[in-house]
Amino acid sequence: MRKLGPWLAAPALVTLAVLAAVPIAGALWQSLFHETSREPARFVGLGNYVQLARDPEVRNSVLFTLQFVGTSVVLELVLGLAAALVLHAKFRGRGLVRAAVLVPWAIPTVVAAWIWRYVFDDYSGLMTYASDVSWFSDPFWARTIVIVADVWKTMPFTALLILAGLQTISDDVIDAARIDGAGPWRRFVHVTLPLLRPALLVALLFRTMDAFRVFDAVFVMTRGKSGTSVLQFLGYKALFDQGNYGKGAAISAVVFLLIATMTVFYVRSVPSRLMEADR
Amino acid sequence: MRLEVRSARKRFGDTVAVEDVSLRVAAGDFCVLLGPSGCGKSTLLRLVAGLEEATSGSVLVDGEDVTRMEPGDRDVAMVFQNYALYPHMTVRQNLRFPLEMRKVPDADARVRETADLLRIGDLMERLPRELSGGQRQRVAIGRAIVRRPKLFLFDEPLSNLDAQLRGDMRAELARLHRRLEATILYVTHDQVEAMTLATRIVLMNRGRVEQEDAPEGLYLRPRTLFAGRFIGSPPMNAIEGVVTRGKFEGAVSWPVEAPDGQSVLGVRPEDLRLGDGPWRGVIDLVENLGAERLIHLKVGDLSFVARAGPEGTFERGAEVALKPVRVHVFPA
């Protein structure tokens, strides 16, 4: 079976090359041309990127995307950690609680977007009991709601990753700390947290990459208005609404490069052991 | 059935696991590959099994070269350290599997016979996770026996069992070896298992054969200090010194028949007699093991261990005379 290795891996790797690597290369190449549904392709080198840099809508989109990623990932980590601690505690009905926590993760993102749009609907939303603010037309609230929807939807995923980390910590280490007189808080800070580092890092890595790819919530809830136009949405609009293929390719290249740099920055800092592949 | 290994070598990258090993196992032999962990004994076993390919050298079964042959075609059975029972199959299916692979006609009869032999008849419909360590071990052995192979390979089969169970299983293995007149190649780091089970022991160290001999031979006539100290526990006392014209001079001196030159005098704790003799030692510690006592004493700045029966009083700090009844000399 040893010699079969390369043959077994080949089909998957070829698929990935053709359906992922080639399109990425295509996008990067396409971003060097000015092409629209009305005009043929014309080489402009980095012209598209210069235009993007000068376009305030793109500037706002990059900034909001970063704000979105930062806020939602940090919130998900903190809430996820809290949820994981609750799930890790021993009490009757724990399985039920875990199932309930999984519900948001299982829900399609489009559905989650509709839910929160209905909660915050000006006319017939739940929040009309709270105040008459027209939520989605106010940039601050529109952005907050998009982040809340994402945190609500994916916090369970982070919680599960951290819970897995918690479960690898053997109870007798915690007992030892208890015997050494460490109170619950100090046990958490000096024993649990340090041992949770790998799990927290992996959760951060996965979630940051995913957060950059936000699109569904913005499309359904706000269609990018009130400053919630994330990069993927901007790329979608340029490519499929405005038929500006050069601009769309350039935006999608920016998204890709942002994620690539984050990945390199992360992979260098995540303990290589996690990336360990061989036995 | 005759197994022969001719100057086998195995390298993993730049580390050499087995270095030019040759050995012969006759039919009915219980040959034990003994040595510390990392000495290459398991790798050698896997070479014989065909799970690893020799970098050079060859393996012959009944004179037939099987070096490049698939494990399944070598008519060889193996019992793994972690039993390697198929978790999704019941005991019966585990036993039947090798027979199915070979399309053996009287499979059910052989399975029943093996189950009776190993007294696991009542476990047949259970899954491996529902068995105890000892039961799993017995089923693993059953899966080897049911095939009636030319050669049985054991890879430290008892190391996962507790002391009590290990003793029982050792007796069981010895009984099976006699009943089946099986030819066995057995790997262990436990010298007690080697001494009790083996008809021949191959002591290995850092990929090479240190010494190959019957158990008594290895115990009585160790050829190197390593062999001397590996067999017997607590290990043989070793005193550095020099031999000149039939007399060893070191922290102690004793007449020996050995070539002149730097040497090491080896004395087993059980070969030391306390009470009289030219050597003087001060008792440092007395360990009471019930049936016997281990007396730790200082001779000059050397520390010795001697074995004594339950009688006799030995006080810490007391001075005592002692002499060896047998010595071994090894070139340094």
Next chain:
Amino acid sequence: MTRVAAVVLVACSVAPFAWFASASFKGPREIAQRRPTLVPLEPTLDGYRGAVDKGLAGWMLNSLIVATATTLVTLPLAAGAAYALSRTRMRGRRILLGLVLAASMFPQVTLAHTLYGMLQSVGLVNTRAGPVFPYVSLTLPLAIWILASFFREIPAELEEAARIDGAGPVRTLVRVFLPVAAPGVFTAAILTFIYAWNEFFFALVLLTGNDVRTLPPGIATMPGQYTFPWGEIAAACVLATAPLLAAVLLLQRRIVSGLTAGAVKQ
């Protein structure tokens, strides 16, 4: 204390969906009312009937077809690669796994344009087969990662025992390896299916005809020319989520182990 925290956690997780589900049973008048009622006063199935009229059944069937097709294509590819990456001492294994992990990071929009052109040239735009291609490339990395983690947990002695028992490579794979790896394969299949069922970007871009649309684009573009049917949208959302909820509640342990497989090394 943890008991209170657990209640809060459950409430926050389930309440929003529960409220939206209750909205799905409200009639058009009650739902469009200012400051809606919490529980439907006059429950009715109009929402569900309306959603079905809009083509929900078709969307659901399309989602099922696309998700199943994706899973059936992704799993064998992933199993092969995962086996090679975790069981054989293939050269360059670590780099390949790193590449595979990187492949799961690609944003959809970057793939979109060229992939759209490729699919268009073979006439696969606006067909159910269309989205399967991007879905496979997006689910492969996750599936490989999960399967590799599961395969790594299977002791090598099992295969060696089978080889010694005389089973050839194929029989070893079929009779010994796959049955033992089945739970892992099943978990990877569920997660792949759920991803394909939930995916929105490519479904929106590649499936414009209402007869081939899957659930996400169908639901997202439900507000039509004439009505903003909150009742129908809520109903469609409930029906779109039902199969997933069932899967998650029934296979919770499996899904959890899949999600955390390998993510955290002992």
Next chain:
Amino acid sequence: MLRIALAGLLLSLPQEPAPVELHFLMWKPHQREAWTRALRDFEKLHPRIRVRVEEGPHSSSELHAMLVTKLRARDPELDLFLIDVVWPAEFAAAGYLDPIDDLFSEEERKRFFPGPIEADTVDGRLVAAPFNVDAGLLYFRKDLVKAAPETWNQLAEQAAAITARHPDLFGYTGQFDRYEGLVCNLMELIRSNGGRMAPSLDERAEEAVAWARDRLIGPVAPRAVLNQRETESREIFLQGHAVFHRNWPETWKIANDPARSKVAGRVGLAPLPRFEGGRSVSTLGGWQLAIASHSPRRAEARALVRYLAGFDVQKRLTLETSHGPSLSAVMDDPDVLARFPHFAEMKRVFFAAEPRPRSPDYAELSDRLQQTLYAKLTGAEDGVAVLPALAPMAVLGLLVFYLSRGRRA
């Protein structure tokens, strides 16, 4: 040489032409039977031509995406199709449309409403034929409003007076969500103040937008309109919660349908108000018939265009689907007026309907316009301050640094 000439001759002999299948792509019709009957009659007139209809998605942006895909790929299964009134410039620039100047004489073009013809003429050439017309209209509660307001300020005053007596009513609802509808609603305010939207908002345009922000949304219309489109804003009028309401012609039928509207029978119709010194302007909508430049069946497609743009078919479809015809004469027809008395009022509005700013890059132009107008209306800059945007990322970076700093666990 002779043989080639002969072969050429043979080919051009009038043989019995083979039957042709014409592919017509349109949106999902509301009264499909009316369309089917009209097309079957066309096939009777032209036995050689079969018409195969493909129904695209209803939303115009999705139909746009589908059409561009097919046209870029020169899809053989596309001969005739419907395009929105704002697309001719883009599609003509891309070379997708087969000009049809020769199909309608100067005289015949005059029989269409001027707005659509203007929208369908690109660089002086007629590239599409108007099929139906939409225009912004003012709906109001006849039982509450004595006479429709002439000016926007009058509307505000009347609304204030009425809502004072009926506190549960809103004064006005319209479409002010950030989408194409916002451009239509605000164009009607801006143009009726004599302002211009393209290439940028001029001073009178800014005035009109300011009026909408300060005097309309909030005091008269609920702020919710900033998140509402045609359907949500109409629902409030149908539930009887609004005095005035701006929408397209099809709202007339819905508002008078008792099954769906609480105000059926109490609905008035009028041209949209204007600012002092301006004139009432409605944004032009509606669909045009266009022929694919790459289609080998252009001759047959032109026959179908003439048929569908002809008086008889326009009249029939208007009667059966109640949409606004593109030929003005149809709205004077006694049978039509008998059926739809409100058409008399609507006709004046259709004549005053103006196309939106025209450009080959309309989608981008409209998107930027929506951005600017929405920011002005909500009074909130979309801009993201750099600091609050990067702060969370900094926290994230610190977290990663802290978590990875420890000894390789």
